[in-house]
Each structure stands twice: as C-alpha cells, then as structure tokens.
Amino acid sequence: MSAFSDTLSQYIDDKKIKVYSMAKYCDTDRSTMYKFISGKRNPPSDEIIKKMAQFMHLSPMEWQKFKESWDVARIGADAYYKRKSVESFICNFPDQPSAEFCGCSFTPDVTYAENRSDCISLTSLQHINYYVHQMLLSEADRGSGEIQLFLQPDYKFLFNLLASLNPSGSLKISQIMCVGTETTFTDDHQLINLKYLHSVFPLYMAGHDYSLYYYYDNIESHYQSFNLYPCMILTSNEALLCSSDYQTGIFFRSGEVLRMLKNLYISYQEQCTLFFTPAPLTPENHAVVIGNMFDSDFAENDLLGIQPESCLTPFFTGTLLREMFNHDLPNADAILAMAEQAFQMSMDKIKNQQFFIYSTYEGLLQFVRSGRTDEIPEIFYHPLTTRQRIQVLEGVCACCESGAYRFLQKPLNHLPGNLHFCIRGNSGTMIFKNNAGKIFVLNIEETKLVEIFRDYLENMEESCFYSKEESVAMIRQIIDYLKKKRTETE
Template sequence: MSDFSDLISVYKKRSGISAKELGEGTGIGSNIYKYVRGSRLPSEPGVVDLISDYMNMSNEDRHKLRDYWRIEHFGKERIALWKEIETMLQHFRITPDATESYMFEQRLPDSLLDHSISYIRGDLNVQQVLLAILTTADEGTIHAVVQPDDPHILECLSIAEKSANQSKIQNIIRMRQRGDHYADIMRKNLSILQNTLQLALGSDRYTSYYYYTDYVEQEKWPLTSSYIVTDSCAFLFGNGDTAMTGIFTKDPRFIADLNMHFDSLMKESRPMVIRPDSPSRIIEDFQSYYSIAEKTVPHSREIVIGTQPCLTPFLTNDICERYMCRDHTEIRPFVEQYLTYLTWWRKHIRNLTKDIVSIDGVRQFLATGRIHEIPEAYYTPFSKEDRLQIVRSWLASLSPDNVHFLKEDSCLVNSGLTLTSSPTFFIISLVRENSYHIFFSKEPSTTSCFWDYFSNLDDRIYMPFSEGKQRVQKIIEQFR
C-alpha cells in the first residue's frame, strides 16, 4: 500500500463506490484494482484527475491525491527540490538569512559554491551574480530565458557579450499573444523587441529567439522567472516584493532539467534577428523586401510606428543629391539602393501608409537635421531651410487617414527604431552605430499579433488629429 492507494481506498469507502464501478465509470478498467492495492501507479496525472472527478473529491483532497501521485512517480527528493524552487519562482517571498545573502564580486565566492542551493536577495546581488556567471563561463553555450526589458539586466548581457570569454549566449524571449489586456501586453512586447534588437544586432555571439504564449499555454512556460544555465551552474531570478531574488545551484540534475527545458522551447521558437553582416547583405535584404512588399502593400494600408514621422518619402531628388554621401566606396552601394528605395516608396506606398508618430520626433528632427531611418555616415545633416521644407511637405500631406499623433506620454518605441506592419508581413528596421539592420518576417504569429495591435490601438493614447497638427505648426513657427 501507499499514501496514494490509501487515499483512493478511503474515498471509495466514504462514497460507497466499488472498485468495479470506479474502473468502469472512469474508463480505467481492471487497472483500478492495481491502483487500489498499490501494486501499480497511473502513468500520467490525467488518470488521477479522472479518479478524483468520478468520486467528487473536495479541492483539498484532489490536490492531495495528485501530490501523493507526484511524490511516488518522481521521488520525494525531486519533489522537495521542485517545491522549493516553485515557491521561489512564483512568490519570491523567501527572505534568506544573512549568512545566505551575499554581495558578489566578479568572481563567484567559494562560500556560494559550497552550497547545493543558495538564495540571493537584492537587485545588485542578482545583477552581480548574473554578470559573474556570464563573464566567467568557459567556452560553450550559455542558455538563457531572460526578458531584456530591465535596463540593468540588459546592461549585464551587453557587458557579457563584449567581454573576453567566447561563450555563445542563446536567449529565448517570451512574447505574449493578444489577451484581455492586449494593449498592455503588446506595449511590453514592443519594449522587449526594441531592447533585444539593440543587443542582438551589435553582437556576434548573442542569438535571440522569440516564443509566443498566451494565458492558456502556461504549461509550456513552467518557469515564471528568468534563468541562466551554463555547463556547470544554474541561476534563476525574478522580481520579489521589494527586490530581485534568485537561486544559484550547481545541482547537475537541475542543470540538466533546465537545459532540456530550453532545448524543447527552442524547437518551437523562431530567430528574432537576422543580422546583416556586410553592405552586400543589406542590399540583398532590401531587394528581398521590395520584391515581396511590391506585390502585397498596394492592396492594404501599411502601418509605420517610430518616434519620428516617416520622413524619407519627402526627400526630393535635389535634397538627396546635396546631402547623400556617394564618394565613399563602401557606402555608395547602399546609397544607390536607398535612392531606389525612395523612388519605389513614393510610387507605390506613399499614400498607403498610416504613420503613428510623436510630436517630440518632429521637434527632434528640426533640432538635429537627422532622420533616424538613415545611418549618419550616409549623409550630412540637413540645413535649417531644408529641415523646414521636409516637415512642411510632410505636414501638407497629413490627414486623419494617414497619421495618428501619440500623446506625449504614450510613445511606444525609442528613437532609431521603425516598426512596420501589414496584414502579410512585419518589419523592424534599426539604425545602430551607423549600421542599418532589418528584421523581416512573414511568420503568421508575429505578423497577425502586431498588425492586430497597431490596427486596434486604444484611442486614449492618441491626441486629436487637429490638436497634433496645430502643435506641429507651432513647432515650425518657433523653429523659424
């Protein structure tokens, strides 16, 4: 007998249900006798639920029966470890003793390594442990499930990527599908996308993958925190009530479990970033984009979101001749391709875009003469007169059908990033350190998710069109 079989027997007796009736009623058949005697254990939790449902167990006893099954199925030691970790991951309310909370330097202290599991509390402690693990790992692969929407965590990843070690960092980014609060979800996704791109596009060793989940698919993401795993250690961390909290362990079984979990997730994930590694690669990406976009965009309205308005369609040939740098051998092919792009845009897309812009983006362009969509090395800043000409041309083309003005506290992306979405494809373009990068996707989950978001933005984050236009006109007058 066992605790599992004993509890079934107790409920059988209490409910007056025979083993035969229980076996037939649940569809388990004669195996029920083995379960009652304790000579055999159900192979999956679904069978346990069938038994508890048929006997109309209370919620408390349902959980107890399942717990007994798990203990016998997996073993008490493993269950105890899981419960300890689940408590930390889901609640982060464990306050470790002073002897278990460390201030870390770049090298992990021996006192930490002596523990099978060590609890870490405090943002600085967590960041230092994370940085120490990332920068001291031997050559190999670092598996990560980290949301880089925390600037301090992002900084740790950036430092690690630029450090001397040769480890490769593979990070799975959790993105949420549209849910009950889809505006908040997608705004967070945009933030994560931007931060991930800024890290990944500047790195040869960091690779990010995106994985979509919704509220009914939590079983695919049993870990609610972030984790970093190397060949020799694992570190799990997340936000607690007042500070970040984490677990550090060198338990080989747990490390193996997390790596297996990572591998299974990666099979369902897609790369988030395609990094152009040469001017010729950039041109190839442009041409690939054009060949697809020309066939699809004219049949639907394209949505472009960025801090600045999409100003490149308003660059005249005369302005391009005066400001574009064609003399540099390496830059010339890109400039020529970009000029072709402008001609194509004016011909096919100019009247088919819906810009989502902030007033600050207009002010920023007038102040700097720089357009975020173009790397600074490819052109010289526009003169004051030409800046005004470009903005006036844009202003003259505005209508409620093609522009939405964001309220000043509702900007969805930072400078330098342009997100473009249509019903059939999704594009992110990013200018970073004078390099132009494109992520282009026809992945249905990405495309539908962001198109749906852009098409259904809450009106509360927009200012009235007439008010936005008046503000732009006032900025122009002040700039003169």
C-alpha cells in the same frame, strides 16, 4: 450593469449628484441619463463624458477611472487593456542612455569558485540569485561564452544582470520562451506577452548577441501547475534548474549532466521559431537590409507606422537623394540604387493611400534643427541644407493635408526618440539605436504580436491626433521660419 454604470452610480451617490440637473447640464433628457446609470445604454460620445465629469467635479484620478470605465464598456475589457498595453510599451520603450553605457565589471567570488560540489540544492530566491550572478559573470569573463535560457522573461534579477554585462570576449545568449495561445493579462491589466517583451529589450539595447525563440502553449499550465523545475539556465560549465517562482532549484557542475541538458535545450530550440530577426545597419549590409524591409510583402500591403519624427525617406528621391548621399561609401552605387527604389516605392504608396505614419511635432523639429533623421545612419548621407529641409517639409505638409501623416497629441506626443515601428501585412519592423549608438532593425516573426500592434494602430481615436488644419499650420510656421532664415543668410 457595466463597469461604467457602476462607476457613475458610485460618483452620483458619493457626491450627492442630482440626476435631473446633470442631465440638463449635459443637454440630454433625464430618462436617457437613467439608462446610463442603469447600464442599459452607454454615453455615445466623448463630449457627454466630459460634461458629466465637469458637472460632478471629478478629480484627475476620478476622471481617469471614469473615462477608463466608459472605454471598457464601449469596446470591451480585452480590447481596451490590450491597446493600453501597446500604448504603454511604446511610451516606455528604452531610450538611449544620456551618458556612455558601461557594463558591469566584477571580481569572481573565491568562495564560489572553490566550491566544487557537482550538485547543490538551492532553497531561496537569494540563494538562486547568488548562483545565477556568479554563473553569468564567470561566463562573461570567458573569451568565448554562451548562455542558454529556458524560461519566461519574468526573472527581473536575471535580465537586469544580462543587460548590464560587459563581456571580455564574445558572448552568445539564446532564450526559449512560451507565448500564450490566448490573450492573458497580469493582475494590473498588462498584456503578459508585451510585458515579457519589455523585459528582453534591454538585451538588444546592450548590443548583445541575443536570440529569442518561442513556442505556443498555455503559459500557466506549463509553468505553474505542478511542474517540478520548468526553468533552466545553462553556461559553458554549469547548469541551474529552478521553479517558476525562482524560490527553489538545483545547481549542477557535472559534465555528464551538463551535456545531457545542453542536448535537451538544442532539441527544444530546433522545434521553436525566432521571435525577431535582428540586423544591425552597417555600410556593408545596408543594401541588403533595405531590400528586406521593402520586399514583395511591402509592395503588396498597406504600411502603418508610429515614430518620433515623420517618415522622411519617401521624400529622399531623385536629385535630393543624390545630393545628400555619401558617395565615398563602399558599394555606393548599389546602395544608392537600392535606396532610391525603396524610397520611391514608399512615395508611390503614399500617393495610393497605402502609407500612414503617426509622429510627433517635436520629432519633426529635431530634423529641422539637425538636418538628419534617425531612420538612416549618419555615415550614409550629409546633413540636409536649409533649402533641402524646406523641400522635405513641403512634402510632409502635403501628406498631412491628405491624412497620410498625422501628429500625435498626449500622451503619445512624447514618444521615446529611439523607436521607429511599422506594420506591413503580416510583418512588423522595429528600428532603434542601441546603447552604443548602432542602428538595429528587428523584423518581427511572431504574428500574434504583429496583430496586436496592427489592432492598436488601426483603432487609434481622433483625440490622439492634432487635426489636419492644426498639423498643416504647424509645418507652415516652420517653413516660413526656415525661408526667412535662409534669406537672411544669403
């Protein structure tokens, strides 16, 4: 028996289905249908699954369970839930807030400030939350603050508070986390490492000076198996040690204890590796960032990407790039030369079938309306004219015809407008805007995460995409509209 055969048998019994009639409806023989029911065989195609569901009159929730059980039986539980976790991470990536982002303001708790005990026992989650709250708000109110975390990103109160901070001066946040050596899922089948990643991204979105370090170990044995206080939170003048469930802990103000714990934290950090290498995209560092994104590793490997709009930079070459470029920028000639080389390299990879981008039709329409792409900060170029937009769309259309570019269907056709993600070799890059509208580039240094995303992108099913013919027809419709509009205005 398998997960699929169990689910199928349950529906047949509950709905009193006649096996012979269902087999006939699905254009298969009765013996084959019984093999599906017993788990000796799995249905070979999505079409048969859909016909079985139609015959049994499954509700939307029943259909979801039925389809999921078939996918699990077909590709294995670990592979299925790992890919679903990636899909969930992409679909729920934090987008820019619609209103201006404001961090939290506060008035320090006088009671907390007056309690000068050097050591306080903490006996509940509420008790720990109170001291964490005061520690972080007090540190954010300093002219130059520093917060050091040695814990997993599963403390929701802490990370929600960190993401909402509005420091009065500079605030540096660093964290050390454990990355599991094996594929581990939560009770609801989420890949735990991706769940952690989803928890820390609001800190990048808030624009904090945040550094995430990692080491490999067995998460459960390190945090949940008779370890007294494995979690630590440090600020300039205070420290808090607590259990992995955040129910008990000890709060310290002693300078001697704090110095010892800070030295311990630094020694641990030196043995760890940065999870991401962040780089905000600015006029001053744009050439450097482009150079890093299109280094020798890019030249030697295929590129896989997923983002809201089609990748348009390969078409920004030659005359078009020089026409749209903002030549008033500092170091304009160097930036222009670097960009032209990088974008041409992308076009060469497209021609060599080494460049594959999955995007949404709605994302392409955003470019059509505005003449801009989120891949490049607005300061670097002027909005494309109607003629230039048509030129770019012709290039995108050719890439759809070759299969290098594909448009996503449900549920990925509603990607967050903020995420641009690509994999090249053993490296990964995420490009997004933070709450202040600044473009950030995060280079992924942790190879297991790169492997997880590559597995997902390489194994996306045909049902995720529009066909080549449908994609080309949609772009042609846009081009015809723009040509007509251009003729009317000339």
